[in-house]
Amino acid sequence: MVATLANSIVAPCPACELKMSAEAQPAVDIAALTAGMAKGDEDAYRMFHELYFHRFLRYLLVVMGGREEAAREALQLSLLRVVRHIRKFDSEEAFWSWLTVLARSAVVDEERRRHRYLAFLDRFFQWEKVEAVADSDAEARLQELLAANLDVLPWDERELVNRKYFARESVKEIAADTGATEKAIESQLVRIRRKLKQCILAQLKDET
Structure with a gap:
């Protein structure tokens, strides 16, 4: 592939x-x-x-x-x-x-x-047609907001996002490396995704 x-x-x-x-x-x-x-x-x-x-x-x-x-x-x-x-x-x-x-x-x-950015955005917004967005200004703006919000995350949260979604490490691998349980890692990822999604949607709303 x-x-x-x-x-x-x-x-x-x-x-x-x-x-x-x-x-x-x-x-x-x-x-x-x-x-x-x-x-x-x-x-x-x-x-x-x-x-x-x-x-x-x-x-x-x-x-x-x-x-x-x-x-x-x-x-x-x-x-x-x-x-x-x-x-x-x-x-x-x-x-x-x-x-x-x-x-x-x-x-x-x-x-x-x-493509990693698009996959990451897809997890947040559950778009059914990611490719339809790929040629529009919306993709660039969403990536810009995502990058900006990732930059202001606490270091430990930003590191977790990078390992899971960009380095493609599994939850099991991250848990073994950090000494946390897999359930704890999953819960933290859910909280981070929710926080990022809320921030991005609020910023998009302010622009309209």
């Missing part, structure tokens, strides 16, 4: 791939540029940004089917991975190929994160 999802969201059409590969290659010494980046040279990173930022974003816009916000989120993840894993490359072709691998990996992670 994961492999199918990954293939469906990261495989641009052949015409788009051809267009991307046909872009003019930067007139720069790639070996020197990437070696400088690997050493943490700020000038090298500035040059990388000038040469690749917009090209990288255009590529991700194609991969994400034109969804600009999602493409920019994936771009941020991709750039972080560039910083963490950069090494010297001897050719522009090899370097760009590596960048697109990072981009595709970031897209998969961004889509997984998005």
